Amino acid sequence: MRSEERHHRLLTLARQEGRVEVAAAAADFGVAPETIRRDLSELERRGLVRRTHGGAYPVESAGFETNLAQRVTMHTENKRRIAAEAVKLLAGAETVFVDEGYTPQILAAQLPTDRPLTVITASLSTAAAVAEAPHTTVLLLGGRVRARTMATVGSWTCSMLSGFVIDLAFMGANGISRGSGLTTPDPVVADVKAKAMEVSRRRVFLGHHGKFGASSFVRFAEVSDFETIVTDTGLSSSEAHRYTLLGPQVIRV
Incomplete structure (x- = not known):
């Protein structure tokens, strides 16, 4: 198998499964683990995947974005710890x-x-998660629903947001880097996020370590x-410190 074909198959596997494991890919492709590591390093250099211990996962871009079902299965324990800390x-x-x-x-x-x-x-999923809480009022922003994320986007969504003054925004992103800031693959999603940032007094970003350095x-x-x-x-203390130099407090859990 030529390297170009391996690169294509590895990227396809990462995007379908949400992650590719070095050992499993080496066995499937009939090559040495070191060959897969070199392939993944090349894909990382091209901005298509992010390396992790023992494998890699895909970087989201204008042409590729994971759906909500995939996100539920990736970095789950880290996400639970992050959410528990952020709510404080x-x-x-x-x-x-x-x-x-x-x-x-x-x-x-x-x-x-x-x-x-x-x-x-x-987010329709988030609205459903809190709708039955006895003292919680849920305002679901109207607009076009993106099937991939089950969230609304578009001019109606942004128009509703523009009428609010919000105490605190809990924000996510597909990538965060010191050079490129916070990014997402779709311009209409970016519009909603930017408007939420604009109308909120305080903003907190929550995301697992794999999002850092990705754009x-x-x-x-x-x-x-x-x-x-x-x-x-998973984000090193030294790298976290570099982010604090830009202004925010960084909490690692």
Whole structure:
């Protein structure tokens, strides 16, 4: 098998499964693990995957984006710890924007239910997760529903957001880097995220370590726009410190 064919098959596998394992790919392709490692390093150099211990996962771009079902199965334990830590930053906020994505959805389910709270979201899944809480008012933003993420986008979504003044926004992203800021593959998704940032007094980013250093297609915010970043210990302390130099506190859990 030529290297170009291996690269294509590895990238396809990563995008279909959400991750590719070096040992399994080497056995399937009949090559040495070191060959797969070199292939993945080349794909990483081209910005198509991100290396992890023992494998790699795909980087999302204008032409590729994981769906919600895939996100539920990736980095699950890290996402649960991140959500549990991020919810502690609620403080006295009475109105909260919760972004689309699986980690924000986990966070939404952990929001306090013993006091009045208004949750604004474009995510159908998040709205469903908190709709039955006795003291929670849920405002689901209208618009076109993207089947891939089950969240609304478009001019109606942004128009509704523009009428609010929100205490705290819990934001996600497909990639975050010190140079490119926070990015996402789709311009219409970026519009909603940017508007949520604009109308919120405080902003917290939550995302697993694999999103750091990755850049997608459309920038919607700068690192300095956030007061806090919550991630896992897969992000090294030295790299976390580099992000703090741009302004936000970085919490690793």
